[in-house]
Amino acid sequence: MIRIRLARVGKKGRPSYRIVVADITAPRDGSYLEWIGNYDPMADPPLVTLKNERASHWLSMGAVPSDAVARIMDQNGLIERTQTQKTATKKNADTSSGGAPAAVVAPTDDGPSEETEVEEAQAVEESGNGEAPAE
Secondary structure, eight states: OEEEEEEEEEETTEEEEEEEEEETTSOTTSOOSEEEEEEETTSSSOEEEEOHHHHHHHHHTTOEEOHHHHHHHHHTTSSOOOOOOOOOOHHHHHHHTTSSOOOOOOOOSSSOOHHHHHHHHHHHHHHSSSOOOOO
């Protein structure tokens, strides 16, 4: 299988990447079939050069771009990237909602009525300290 991906070049602390077409089993910085562009993330804005006709050729031959290269090609208008759906883990769910997961309460017939919820809210407002009254 052929993949279009980034190969790292550059100094320590100053990364720069080549956009290469390589066999999927080849190492990240190993052998590649063709060098089709450059990506410099340290520039402001990040600098991208890409041979669009060669990238189109390899895509038509069945090459699959990596996520980073798909993002670059989407910005250049070469392909339309589909958003990947990530599974929410426990850690991701906690951080996405501001630290505390939101509780979802399903209404029940035998639960407290709307009147008791209103009364509790009024009691909290009257107490002035923001705490619920002790029961």
